[in-house]
Amino acid sequence: MSPITVAVAADNAGVALKKLIAEQLEGDVRVAEVLDYGVHDDSDDRAYPRLGLAAAEAVARGDADRAVLICGTGIGMCISANKVDGVRATVAHDSYSAERSIKSNDCQVLTMGSRVIGPELAKRLVDEWLGYSFDPSSASAAKVAYITDYEHQS
Numbered sequence: 001m002s003p004i005t006v007a008v009a010a011d012n013a014g015v016a017l018k019k020l021i022a023e024q025l026e027g028d029v030r031v032a033e034v035l036d037y038g039v040h041d042d043s044d045d046r047a048y049p050r051l052g053l054a055a056a057e058a059v060a061r062g063d064a065d066r067a068v069l070i071c072g073t074g075i076g077m078c079i080s081a082n083k084v085d086g087v088r089a090t091v092a093h094d095s096y097s098a099e100r101s102i103k104s105n106d107c108q109v110l111t112m113g114s115r116v117i118g119p120e121l122a123k124r125l126v127d128e129w130l131g132y133s134f135d136p137s138s139a140s141a142a143k144v145a146y147i148t149d150y151e152h153q154s
């Protein structure tokens with residue numbers, strides 16, 4: 001896989017973890033570029049959908065290949081990102097879910113909760129997650145296509 005562009009975003013609950021994840025991504029040879037959609041410090045109290053939607057829209061436009069979004073639980077970021085056409089987002093705080101989010105579901109967006117997961121585990125999951133890719137010839141592809149078809153109907 002050639003190096004990819006990863007968007008990151010967080011609300012003020014997740015900004016400290018986002019900084020750690022962004023630093024790790026910037027030092028990873030599998031990542032060509034990190035696009036940071038904010039917030040940049042915890043005095044910025046913009047609500048999570050504003051940040052998460054901006055990053056998810058970057059994925060939908062093709063400006064980013066993937067995104068890592070962080071709030072207190074990861075849930076609000078996940079709900080927000082999934083509202084953007086063509087974006088599949090998941091909360092994952094364990095290795096197996098992070099893996100299957102790519103291999104089964106072709107998710108472009110991983111969300112995590114800074115109040116749920118510790119920084120070292122979060123960094124490890126992101127490292128593993130970068131190593132997975134979706135196989136469009138797999139049996140999972142038709143299942144994901146069903147979701148995309150539904151999205152295009154509405």
Ligand SMILES: O=C(CO)[C@H](O)COP(=O)(O)O
Pocket residue numbers: 011013014048071072073074075076077
């Ligand atoms: O975790 C969040 C949303 O899922 C966010 O960081 C905090 O949201 P709040 O509990 O509504 O303030």
